Amino acid sequence: MASQSNTDAHWKKTTNLMFIHLGVWFFFGYVIHMFVIPLNTIIIPVLGFPLGFYMAAQGSLIVFVVMLFMFAKQQDKIDREFGMAEDD
């Protein structure tokens, strides 16, 4: 039977994970694009994209996709650790 302390511990870990992912989201959604002008002076070799443009058009999107798959895995791991995951 899940006790209150188990519930609280589960929620604490879930909250931490939430803040970590929101931090990554905020960095790639906003912070990096604030530096677009200096980043644009860097040209990605071969492809030819200016880096600042590339991060907005593709880089951040790739990060979002990858982090969501990671989040689903990590949250599931937390749920299992505290016996709160659904049966497979």
Place this chain on the structure above:
Amino acid sequence: MATQTTTSADAFYKQLGRMYGTYTGGFIAFIILLAILEQFGVPNKVLGYLFVGFTIVVYAVIGVMTRTAQVSEYYVAGRRVPAFYNGMATGADWMSAASFVGMAGTLFLLGYDGIAWVLGWTGGFVLVSILIGPYLRKFGAYTVPDFLAFRFGGNFARILGVLVLVCCSFTYVTAQVYGTGLIASRFLGMPFELAVFAGLAGILLCSMLGGMRAVTWTQIAQYIVLIIAYLTPIVILSTNKFGIPIPELTYGQAIVEITAREGQMLKDGLATLCTAASCPAGSLKAHITPFINYSPLNFFGIIFCMMVGTASLPHILMRYFTTPSVREARQSVSWSLLFIFLLYFSAPAYAAFSKLEVYTNIIGRDVASLRPWLFTWGELGLIQICGKNAVNLDAAIAACKAIAGHPGVVRLQDFVINTDVIVLSTPEIAGLPYVISGLVAAGGLAAALSTADGLLLAIANALSHDVYYKMLDPNAPTVRRLTVARVLLFIVAVISAYLASTKPGDILAMVGWAFSLAMAGNFPALVMGIWWKRATATGAICGIIAGFGLCLFYLVCTRYFPGVGVKYFGMTSLLNPVTGAPVVDIVRAMALPNAMESWPTLAHPMANKVGWFNLNNINCGLLGMPLGFLVIYVVSLMGKEPSKEMQAFIDEIRKPRGRTVLEEKV
């Protein structure tokens, strides 16, 4: 008994892969068949009808086959849509006619600044997965207002939820129906009004009989059509130009060439540069230069509002009610974003290739040597040369001759293109056979139909489930509930089709507003309801009213009552992001005799051009959402802590394991 259901479920999933695999193969075979027919001289119009007709019949067949008489099937597809397929359905649900047809055009026009929309319409799914979606799935609601009602003390919160939902979904669905009409009329040559109602029939066939269940399985079919249609022309174009079939990588070269070409055009006097000193309409704004169309505040504001709006739009959230488990709801958000990403990271490639084509083969060329693809769009009023619709070569030459001192070659300021043309014309620009154009039309139609289905269902479900069943007649038997749901769906659909057939320019412009409205109305209450046990019913109700109210006020005031906003609410003119000058002379505009009247058309010199803090009205969520959070926080702390039962209930939705909190009697 239990084993029996498991095996039948397994068989069902296995069958799904085979079914959609066959369907995709069949669709590709159909494209090849039409390509062969084209070689035998079948006219373009017939090909267009075959394309659109065939795909709509397929959607309708799926819609009819998956009809249902069960409440849980109708509202949440029986909660057994696997994560992967729900991701695809969400992709189609999410990507509207605006994404398919308009986004690349916006990127063409705005260059770097347009990417705000790409970022905003993808990053929001991070918030859906982390903050809201899986918890609502565990709660076990049929609609978003269901959750608000349970968590925040009953029907008053429910009716607020319904109000927010209808406000942000209705203009949106009208725009989708308009989109179906536009695509059908352009490619099939039907009269627009007729095309709207033909599109309506397509939408209703998919959703009337089977509700969420039918919409889910047709949306998957529609996703497959739309993604093939979006990627095919540009993959061929990339292969032809650069020898590599991955346009997302090769368009970097196109950007290098665009930048070089921009410099050359300035040198040759074909364009004038937009600078801080002067930036007239039609002057050159470099493709990769940031913050020349939106100020940094509005650029990041759009990203933020679209992201948070995504996580607040009911028709998206309700898609995650259909997965078999909380775990699959999370995985499903990841799949959704992957499927959406495939289109969104290709859109800038469309923009770059088109821009390169325009800059090399139109600007700087003799007016007499304009290429013929242009005039098909000019006839529809979508491309202008020298200020006149480019209906044919003679008209273009005459229009340029009429301009005093015109050099006879097309300059940048002579060329105006409607953003919708970029995607639709790419097959012709690349010299591809007509069958590819037909494919693009079918894809655009799939995008519009699938989004319209999802939105209509969200509105009709809120009206039938929340208003009718939960508030008016809680003892209604299943048959009557479903009948009411279908009748309401039909009524909402007909109203939106009627509105769309009147071509309301305003409603289309309002689609962007839906995100800010949803964000201000729903986001604080949903997030606080899940993440903060101390949030009380009074707090949430005040928060929704305050946040949504402020956002709505800002929109309506800046759009319809700018004079009132300036006089009584201290609004000032928005500023041009490059020159920093006011976009409208407030003193002069306020001196006009009718400055204080309300203005139903865009003719008012101040409409959409005034505001607080130089904040574009599409970003009104930036004002409403923080206020919503603040009010919920303060009012909640002033009241009594929620009951022990409520707190236990919140613990329950935070744990994936166990039964859903809300159990519907079937």
